[in-house]
Amino acid sequence: MVEIDDTFDKLKFKKDKFLSTQRAKPSDRIEKYGPHLIRLPKEAVPEYLELTPYQQFCWRTLGPIVKDKEVEDEELGKSLLEAHMKIRVDEYISYVWMSTIIAAVVGVILAIVIGPVLDMILNMGWMLFGIGGLVAVALPGMTYLFLKSAPGMTAKSRGKKIDKKLPDAMSFIAAMASADVNIDLIFKELSKQTIYGEVKEEAEWITRDTELLGIDILTAMKRAVDRTPSERFRDFIQGVITTSSSGGELKPYFTSKLREYQDSRKLIVQQKMETLGMMAESFVTVVVAFPLFLVVIMAIMALMGGMGGGDPIPMLYGVVGIMIPGAQVGFIVVIWMINQD
Numbered sequence: 001m002v003e004i005d006d007t008f009d010k011l012k013f014k015k016d017k018f019l020s021t022q023r024a025k026p027s028d029r030i031e032k033y034g035p036h037l038i039r040l041p042k043e044a045v046p047e048y049l050e051l052t053p054y055q056q057f058c059w060r061t062l063g064p065i066v067k068d069k070e071v072e073d074e075e076l077g078k079s080l081l082e083a084h085m086k087i088r089v090d091e092y093i094s095y096v097w098m099s100t101i102i103a104a105v106v107g108v109i110l111a112i113v114i115g116p117v118l119d120m121i122l123n124m125g126w127m128l129f130g131i132g133g134l135v136a137v138a139l140p141g142m143t144y145l146f147l148k149s150a151p152g153m154t155a156k157s158r159g160k161k162i163d164k165k166l167p168d169a170m171s172f173i174a175a176m177a178s179a180d181v182n183i184d185l186i187f188k189e190l191s192k193q194t195i196y197g198e199v200k201e202e203a204e205w206i207t208r209d210t211e212l213l214g215i216d217i218l219t220a221m222k223r224a225v226d227r228t229p230s231e232r233f234r235d236f237i238q239g240v241i242t243t244s245s246s247g248g249e250l251k252p253y254f255t256s257k258l259r260e261y262q263d264s265r266k267l268i269v270q271q272k273m274e275t276l277g278m279m280a281e282s283f284v285t286v287v288v289a290f291p292l293f294l295v296v297i298m299a300i301m302a303l304m305g306g307m308g309g310g311d312p313i314p315m316l317y318g319v320v321g322i323m324i325p326g327a328q329v330g331f332i333v334v335i336w337m338i339n340q341d
Helices: 053-069 074-082 089-122 127-178 183-190 198-212 217-227 231-245 250-303 313-340
Strands: none
Touching: 053 089, 074 089, 074 127, 074 217, 089 127, 127 183, 127 198, 127 231, 127 250, 183 198, 183 217, 198 217, 217 231, 231 250, 250 313
16 A cells, blocks of 8 residues: 555544555655555445444434335435544434434423423413424424534535635635646645635545545545535536646636636625625614614603603613613624625
8 A cells, every 4th residue: 555645644544444544665766656446345444433322323223224124314414424423324313313313302301391380380271282382393494404414504605615715715716727737736736735724624525535546636636515504616627627627728728717706706796895884873873873862862751751751761871781782783894794604
């Protein structure tokens, strides 16, 4: 077995059950042999793919049932792959089922316990049965929906992170291409650059396919197209495949993509600045000017004898103590979310 680059040192295997990583002589490095297949023992699994103790319990308990029923979920499998969640579809389904069963048991217990307590406090009678049934049904239902959609949400989050770092990574790719570096070596070097975040992870998977699994670079990129959650990265890789297959030059393609991503980033930044400007104007109007006028008007009406016979002082406390701080917190959260995007 040849020496593997340090980028993939994390792919260690259990010494007691699986094949151990071996070092080759300096004369037998990968530059001499090139990409090649590496055979592992049957059912060998990298150590970093191990399930958590709870997931192992779920698999031991419900795994045979999932296998017998031959449950298949292509959409879930695609989401797990795009999210880089290192777990098989049948294992994740058993995890979802067991969590739903546990949530159902907890929901029934809560319905039984909460019912008499609320009856003693509120004396609501038959309505408690409806509340208990709602709790018993809602808890497992929400658990199932959340766990089933979690891979998709994670994949969507990864896609946004890839889109965010792709313009910077394209600068690196274009610089490497200008030095006439091969595309496989470009992705290999990109896989070492932690500054590019999730784009680095995508490059690692491509380099894993070529360096460790012996797959040619075009096939590795086609596999990257199928598993990436980012539409922009998928479009970029598909363009690389098309340009390479048609005999075109990659250097002009990378340069044009770099210019495209830079222009797109400028447009996005400009839109965000306009949105922040609108938020600033709204903040001055809603949080500063309106509460100030409202407090002054209510204070004047209090001096003139109240508001329709009522005492305006509690309302003044509500405006000063609740409305103004709440509006400020709301604007802070919205602006923070805009900046995160």
